[in-house]
Amino acid sequence: MRVERTTEQTVPKEETVYTYDELKQCSNYLLERTQLRPKIGIICGSGLGGFADQLSDQDVFPYTDIPNFPTSTVEGHAGCMVIGKLSSIPVVCMKGRFHHYEGYPLWKCTMAVRVMKLMGVEKLLLTNAAGGVNSEYNIGDIMIIKDHMNFQGFGGNSPLFGVNDERFGPRFLAMNNAYDRDLRKKAKAIATEMKIENVIREGIYVMLGGPTYETVAETRMLQMLGVDAVGMSTVQEVIVARHCNMKVFALSLITNKCVTEYENDDMANHAEVIAVANNRKSEMEELSRRIVITMNADNTN
Numbered sequence: 001m002r003v004e005r006t007t008e009q010t011v012p013k014e015e016t017v018y019t020y021d022e023l024k025q026c027s028n029y030l031l032e033r034t035q036l037r038p039k040i041g042i043i044c045g046s047g048l049g050g051f052a053d054q055l056s057d058q059d060v061f062p063y064t065d066i067p068n069f070p071t072s073t074v075e076g077h078a079g080c081m082v083i084g085k086l087s088s089i090p091v092v093c094m095k096g097r098f099h100h101y102e103g104y105p106l107w108k109c110t111m112a113v114r115v116m117k118l119m120g121v122e123k124l125l126l127t128n129a130a131g132g133v134n135s136e137y138n139i140g141d142i143m144i145i146k147d148h149m150n151f152q153g154f155g156g157n158s159p160l161f162g163v164n165d166e167r168f169g170p171r172f173l174a175m176n177n178a179y180d181r182d183l184r185k186k187a188k189a190i191a192t193e194m195k196i197e198n199v200i201r202e203g204i205y206v207m208l209g210g211p212t213y214e215t216v217a218e219t220r221m222l223q224m225l226g227v228d229a230v231g232m233s234t235v236q237e238v239i240v241a242r243h244c245n246m247k248v249f250a251l252s253l254i255t256n257k258c259v260t261e262y263e264n265d266d267m268a269n270h271a272e273v274i275a276v277a278n279n280r281k282s283e284m285e286e287l288s289r290r291i292v293i294t295m296n297a298d299n300t301n
């Protein structure tokens with residue numbers, strides 16, 4: 001039996017990674033309750049879940065109803081799986097993701113990626129809210145993620161820890177071209193068509209554990225390392241998606257500029273993150289919609 005962490009309750013010591021059969025139970029639950037067979041999955045970042053509301057012919061599944069599912073506890077992450085059509089294309093959309101800082105181990109944060117794979121998903125679009133580390137970035141910029149730095153991995157933590165199940169993917173995994181080169185190129189062309197190229201960036205994302213935002217010293221270190229944006233998600237989901245051979249594309253919305261001066265009293269806060277996400281909603285949603293159409297037209301794997 002799986003028990004979620006609450007303030008009164010701790011995760012039992014014997015808790016182990018999900019088995020193939022447990023994840024299959026989740027995918028069967030969803031497939032038995034929808035007529036749609038999505039090949040594209042979407043994970044929405046903080047305040048960006050409104051994208052799911054654009055889907056037609058929706059079947060909505062609260063995480064609390066799906067067997068073995070964790071729950072979303074963060075504001076701006078509604079906590080349901082929405083299966084529907086986006087411009088006639090069947091998609092499955094996580095309206096709310098799981099973060100490590102909520103108390104979930106990385107393998108648990110990423111379980112829905114494997115559930116999507118078992119449903120037949122081949123391509124994954126992810127969005128997140130992130131802080132701008134690159135001093136040239138502005139609030140409201142949209143960064144196409146070119147690559148990431150896996151700080152959890154450096155620290156000896158990975159969603160792929162434990163016995164490897166070859167039905168999902170290989171024990172050892174190459175991570176170059178994790179963020180598909182061709183999709184990134186096409187996304188830039190789409191942004192130009194949309195006339196939003198002035199807010200489009202392409203850069204390096206790093207996920208820190210959170211829930212604290214960065215200190216001045218940490219931001220300066222990230223700048224020295226060549227990081228462009230910092231957040232608290234996405235990297236582990238991308239690792240699991242690549243492990244099961246999904247094609248990946250990801251966008252960071254820059255919701256705040258990370259502070260690099262000790263005299264600067266600007267305080268990062270989640271209300272601002274959600275507000276900026278709300279202001280950039282229409283550009284993020286339209287760009288994402290067009291990328292889904294491009295993903296759908298692409299038959300290579």
Ligand SMILES: O=P(O)(O)O[C@@H]1C[C@H](O)[C@@H](CO)O1
Nearest residue numbers: 045046128129232233270273
């Ligand atoms: O789920 P994402 O990565 O979009 O959420 C970011 C990181 C934290 O969860 C939160 C901080 O404001 O927003």
